[in-house]
Amino acid sequence: MLRSEDGYAKIESLVPGGPAQVDGRLKVGDKITAVAQGPAEFVDVREMRLDKVVEMIRGKKGTRVRLLAIPSDATDPSRRKNVELVRDEIKLKDQEARADIIIRKDENGEPIKLGWLTLPSFYADMDKHQKSTTRDVLALLKRLKKENIAGLVVDLRRNGGGSLEEALSLTGLFLKSGPIVQTKDYNGYVRISSDPDNGIAYNGPLVVLTSRQSASASEIFAAALQDYGRAVIVGDKNTFGKGTVQTILPISRFASLLGSHSDEDGALKLTIQKFYRVAGGSTQLHGVASDIILPSLSDLPEFGESALKNALPYDEVTKAKYTKWSDTHSLFIDQLRRRAEDRVKNDPEFHYVMEDMDRLRHKIDENRISLNEDVRKKEIADDKLRKETRSKERLARNQEEPRIYRVTLDTVDKPNLQLVMYPGKLAEAKKNGVAPKVDPEAAPDADSDLTGSGAGSNGDNNKEPAIDPERDEALNILADLVDFSRGPKTASANHQAPTSPQ
Structure with a gap:
């Protein structure tokens, strides 16, 4: 896994069992300065967008890629190491949903047990149906509930989206029933997609942590929970703002009329639909605005759909019919925001x-x-x-x-x-x-x-x-939400540590 630092693509972690880890020469902290395909010349990747660097490193199984890197322990900044790797298929365990059980003290010094759910993407196995984000999250939630967590944070900060079906079903784990997102096609027809399951997997205090990197399906999830009044949205000022749907059309389908049937003819990527919240506004361009904004290095206008050329404009459709999570239950947004601002200061x-x-x-x-x-x-x-x-x-x-x-x-x-x-x-x-x-x-x-x-x-x-x-402030906000939600007379939750921790 890479991240951008001072213009370099810095190695943040090595996938267990992957070619780089098995080879052993690349280390966490090394900075990649150039990439070459097989015997070809190196291409300088300094100041290059991270997704472009990743695209250059990835490739077909069995092909070779060479990386020029500054060692993490180099005292001489001009030192370089040349590492050649053979690409192989790897299972990205770090892209699966995972959870944390966090035991900390609240502002009164009392222990409180909180849950943290990290969701790197809305993944799904489209062919064999063996992998499902919703199924994985459901298993994690069952364990968290067994441990008697008082509240939950869903971390979408690095979630760029994924399967729409998984976004719908996952959102439904936190809602009773109702519409989740609206979709408008090229001829103006609006379709409403609803929660496919009336069951609720978790009904406790909920915070969703987002960033400018949260996009597409992440925005559908966060927007629905915000519109229903189900969760407090915390993080960057806005999410990415990708509210469009694309499809790939192979050119060979049309070029066959001209006598060409080659797969090398290429393809066209066309935008065919836009997403809209149940409240009517689009997630396009505006994204999802946080209820509570926290300072972060990713919260810059250069990050997001609005920074891209020819981005489609924001617009609205008619509000869908839906019932708020609770007319009597408050998310205490103003009180939570004041407390958070004081702590951040x-x-x-x-x-x-x-x-x-x-x-x-x-x-x-x-x-x-x-x-x-x-x-x-x-x-x-x-x-x-x-x-x-x-x-x-x-x-x-x-x-x-x-x-x-x-x-x-x-x-x-x-x-x-x-x-x-x-x-x-x-x-x-x-x-x-x-x-x-x-x-x-x-x-x-x-x-x-x-x-x-x-x-x-x-x-x-x-x-x-x-x-x-x-992360720490999101937990503070969740602890405050738990405190406000309990009211003055409600007993505290169970604070025992998870069973037999190592």
Whole structure:
């Protein structure tokens, strides 16, 4: 998995059993500077869009790709390593739904157990029907409910969409019944797609965490839950804003009239439909606006449908008939927003985020990189000093970390769960010379090397846990929502740890 950092495609994690991990030469933290197809010349990928870099690295099974990378442990920034890999088919376990059981203290110092559901995409096996996002999430929710969670966060920050059918059925897990999304075709006909199942898998307090990277099916899910008053939407100002449907038409179907039947004739990608919320507005261009906005590096106007050329405009259709989640139940949006704003204002981690946002904004506006060696060395030294300073400040704060237990599809029915070690305890362990076991599926972090000797330094090829202020504040908001929803006389939930954690 790659992420963009300072113009480079930085390796964030290696897929277990994949060609790169089996080869062993590429490490977490390496920065890819160029890509070559087989014996062809290298193509410089610095400052290239991440999806374009990924497209160049991917290819047919058995073909070769060469990567030129800066080693993560390189003291000389001019050092490079040339790695040739043979492409192979891999199963992306990190693209499956997974969950966390988080035990932390509320503002009164009382323990509270919260659930976290990470959904990388709305995946489905279109041919064999062996894989289903909804089926996987349902299994995870059953385990979370068994553990008596008081509330749930659904994390869609890196979910670019996927199957419409899965988006509909997954949304239905949190609603009683009713329409989920409206679709208008090229001739103006509007079709309403509804919840395919009247059952509810989870009816407790719910927060949906989004970003500018949340697109398409993610926006359908978040928009429906927002329109029904079912969930509090938290994250970037807006989601991506992709409210259109495309289809692929092979040119050979038409070229056959001219005597050509080759599959190499190419294809046309045509937009044929637009999505609309049950409240009537389109998700196109505007996306889904957050009820509570949190500072983040992805919240820039350059990210999203509105930044693309020839984007279709926003419009509306007639509101569908639907019943709100509850006329008497409030989501306490105003109270939650005030509390969140106060915490963000006083949170050093969000101060770091806002400093990084200012620096990123300056880089984008300036749109240039110095070729002066002394200037570049000073920039590298400044970055290193800033990271070291933040690391020391984090250790000095010595904040109490929550206990987090990971639930995957492989462990959902097992009594023993993996304890995830997050930044504070990880840094403390490293300081004491201990190489702690870290869960490989922890979320990414822009400052992942702040906790000590850098990503992958504990001897494996997996990323370290994240410093993620958005995650932490989403949990704060959920805890507040749980508190408000209980009312003054309701007893607290069960706070026992998951069964026999490892």
